[in-house]
Amino acid sequence: MGLKNKKILLIIGGGISAYKSLDLIRLLQRKGSSIKVILTKSGKKFVTSLSISSLSKNRVFEDIFNEKNKGKMDHISLSRWADAILVLPGTANFMSRLSRGSADDLATTVILAADKEVFLVPAMNVRMWLHKATQRNFNTLVNYGYKFIGPVDGEMACGEYGKGKMSSPRQILSYLENFFKEKDCLKKKNISAVVTTGPTKEYIDPIRFISNESSGKQGYEIALELSRLGIKTTLISGPTNINYNSEIKVKKVTSGKEMFDAVKGTLPTDIVVCSAAVSDFKPLTKKKQKIKKKLKLDEIKLEYNPDILEFLGKNNRYKPKLLVGFSAETENIINNSMEKMQNKLCDIMVANDVSKKGVGFNADFNEVIIIDKKGNTEKVKKNSKRFIASIVAKKIMNSFLDIEKNLN
Numbered sequence: 001m002g003l004k005n006k007k008i009l010l011i012i013g014g015g016i017s018a019y020k021s022l023d024l025i026r027l028l029q030r031k032g033s034s035i036k037v038i039l040t041k042s043g044k045k046f047v048t049s050l051s052i053s054s055l056s057k058n059r060v061f062e063d064i065f066n067e068k069n070k071g072k073m074d075h076i077s078l079s080r081w082a083d084a085i086l087v088l089p090g091t092a093n094f095m096s097r098l099s100r101g102s103a104d105d106l107a108t109t110v111i112l113a114a115d116k117e118v119f120l121v122p123a124m125n126v127r128m129w130l131h132k133a134t135q136r137n138f139n140t141l142v143n144y145g146y147k148f149i150g151p152v153d154g155e156m157a158c159g160e161y162g163k164g165k166m167s168s169p170r171q172i173l174s175y176l177e178n179f180f181k182e183k184d185c186l187k188k189k190n191i192s193a194v195v196t197t198g199p200t201k202e203y204i205d206p207i208r209f210i211s212n213e214s215s216g217k218q219g220y221e222i223a224l225e226l227s228r229l230g231i232k233t234t235l236i237s238g239p240t241n242i243n244y245n246s247e248i249k250v251k252k253v254t255s256g257k258e259m260f261d262a263v264k265g266t267l268p269t270d271i272v273v274c275s276a277a278v279s280d281f282k283p284l285t286k287k288k289q290k291i292k293k294k295l296k297l298d299e300i301k302l303e304y305n306p307d308i309l310e311f312l313g314k315n316n317r318y319k320p321k322l323l324v325g326f327s328a329e330t331e332n333i334i335n336n337s338m339e340k341m342q343n344k345l346c347d348i349m350v351a352n353d354v355s356k357k358g359v360g361f362n363a364d365f366n367e368v369i370i371i372d373k374k375g376n377t378e379k380v381k382k383n384s385k386r387f388i389a390s391i392v393a394k395k396i397m398n399s400f401l402d403i404e405k406n407l408n
Contacts, residue, residue: 238253
């Protein structure tokens with residue numbers, strides 16, 4: 001389907017590239033999209049409401065306080081109407097305001113009230129784009145889940161050349177069309193996925209347990225990304241402090257055995273992502289009372305927890321079409337992860353070095369290497385876990401579609 005029957009809310013910012021929005025409106029309409037436009041105060045300096053309304057065939061929205069609305073709240077109704085929100089041009093100033101959570105006009109208020117995909121199309125001088133403040137704002141917005149189209153390298157209105165030039169209307173159109181095609185394709189296939197996340201707690205007695213420092217954030221972000229791609233996603237989570245989004249179904253567990261049983265209970269499913277840091281060991285028996293110090297340590301007997309990834313990989317009855325594992329290593333990252341992938345018969349392994357400070361366990365950032373069955377590796381440098389999740393989810397989606405193609 002692509003862009004056919006899609007509803008696009010276009011926010012036109014204040015920059016010389018704003019004139020290209022008129023061409024984009026025509027291109028979107030030719031693809032069968034409906035377009036409504038918010039014209040910002042600075043955007044009015046470059047394009048007129050008359051031109052926009054003539055092309056879009058819709059009223060142009062400008063002011064958050066409109067007496068003619070008779071009780072309607074545009075920032076709510078517009079955000080609910082849209083399938084996607086597109087900001088063009090995304091100026092340095094707009095990115096700065098958005099990263100701070102400003103809601104001082106209709107454009108920013110709509111985005112804050114939105115539960116839809118937000119795309120920003122940056123356009124600014126190369127030095128402005130490369131400035132640390134802009135890059136900080138860019139990373140913040142990526143962490144919010146917003147997607148960026150460009151900028152690209154090219155000659156700018158100021159006469160300088162470099163990265164900062166706005167993507168062309170046709171490039172923007174192609175990006176949006178591919179995005180919706182992939183999303184519609186996955187929805188039609190009715191694909192299901194299970195993601196495990198967080199640590200597990202293996203109780204020794206009523207107050208002591210074996211666990212680890214996993215926060216569960218990476219698996220949670222992957223589950224959200226898969227859901228946003230149109231995949232019916234279930235998250236099976238060990239004990240975490242995450243406030244779960246209603247977009248996905250969540251099953252909460254405590255122990256490794258409970259997580260194993262919960263995963264089995266969701267089968268059959270198309271995709272399983274084992275990102276949870278399940279405790280390798282558990283007590284053979286849990287003491288009913290608090291253990292006293294006089295107890296000898298060798299009286300606490302341990303046994304292995306069930307290995308969910310290995311179980312799924314080696315049991316054809318339960319194996320999903322695509323099996324993804326996580327490998328937390330401290331040395332020989334790639335070799336150890338490839339060996340684990342081969343031994344447990346999974347399709348993709350996401351490896352990370354948990355010995356590094358500021359990434360991985362109990363951190364907001366991560367740095368991973370994605371390895372496929374052919375031995376191809378893709379290193380994703382340190383970034384927010386949401387950004388990492390978007391890369392991993394894209395890899396999962398493309399790999400799954402390749403498998404489906406080969407099966408057919």
